[in-house]
Amino acid sequence: MRDEQQRALEALIFASDEPLTLAEIARRLERDEKELRGALDAIAQDFADRGFNLVERGGRWHFQTAPDLAHLLRETREVPRRLSRAAIETLAIIAYHEPVSRAEIETVRGVQISKGTLDVLMEAGWIVPAGRRQVPGRPLTFATSPAFLTHFGLQDRRDLPGIDDLRAAGLLDPVPDDLLTELESDDEDA
Numbered sequence: 721m722r723d724e725q726q727r728a729l730e731a732l733i734f735a736s737d738e739p740l741t742l743a744e745i746a747r748r749l750e751r752d753e754k755e756l757r758g759a760l761d762a763i764a765q766d767f768a769d770r771g772f773n774l775v776e777r778g779g780r781w782h783f784q785t786a787p788d789l790a791h792l793l794r795e796t797r798e799v800p801r802r803l804s805r806a807a808i809e810t811l812a813i814i815a816y817h818e819p820v821s822r823a824e825i826e827t828v829r830g831v832q833i834s835k836g837t838l839d840v841l842m843e844a845g846w847i848v849p850a851g852r853r854q855v856p857g858r859p860l861t862f863a864t865s866p867a868f869l870t871h872f873g874l875q876d877r878r879d880l881p882g883i884d885d886l887r888a889a890g891l892l893d894p895v896p897d898d899l900l901t902e903l904e905s906d907d908e909d910a
Contacts, residue, residue, distance in 0.1 A: 725751070725759055730774075739780030807837050811846060815868070815880055819850035819861035838862065846871065 728749055733740060742760070746753045760781060764774040772783050785793055803811070806829075813828045814820055826832050841847045850863035864877065874880065 725749075725755075726763055729756065729759055729763060733774065733781055734783055736782070739777065739782035741780050745781065803840065804837070806833060807840050810837050811841055811864075811868075814841075814847055814862050815864050815877065818863040818877070820863075821853055821859040821861050823859060825862075 729745065732745060732748055740748075742753050742756060745751075745760075746756055749756070760774065760776070764776075767774045767783075770786065771789055772785050774781065775784055809829055810825055810833055813825050817824065817828070822833065822838070838847070845865055845867040847862045847868065848865045850861045852858040852860055869875070869877070
């Protein structure tokens with residue numbers, strides 16, 4: 721069985737979107753570089769005959785596909801698409817307010833969205849048409865798909881982070897205390 725240090729090393733390197741230096745790993749795990757070097761070498765040896773290997777390239781560690789299997793991935797490898805800010809905002813609005821119409825998205829964002837924005841999200845498989853509102857004009861509504869949940873590691877939409885989670889993660893601008901008090905009192909009145 722792997723010890724906790726090896727498990728932590730594997731998880732950190734696997735989850736990193738960039739190769740990590742020994743110093744970065746030591747800082748993140750609060751460990752001595754010499755101690756980690758031995759553990760990294762042991763993990764690299766353990767993974768030497770597997771489908772992916774732990775390798776050091778240019779002083780940086782990362783997992784890569786075993787060289788003899790790389791040909792299997794060349795055909796199916798997809799180039800990740802960067803979403804525009806408008807697409808990210810639109811996806812967030814749909815996730816938190818679904819089912820939602822184009823007009824409702826535009827109301828929340830405060831600007832019109834291009835048809836291409838919704839097309840990109842549908843092409844990615846993250847949103848799907850969710851029927852039509854029973855109001856004049858019968859606007860089409862959108863909702864997130866199971867692929868959205870899978871991609872973002874969610875079991876359910878209820879797993880989306882709340883405002884406190886987002887603030888704790890530093891993803892929201894600080895809210896002045898007087899406004900925060902006002903918002904919390906509005907929540908209690910509702």
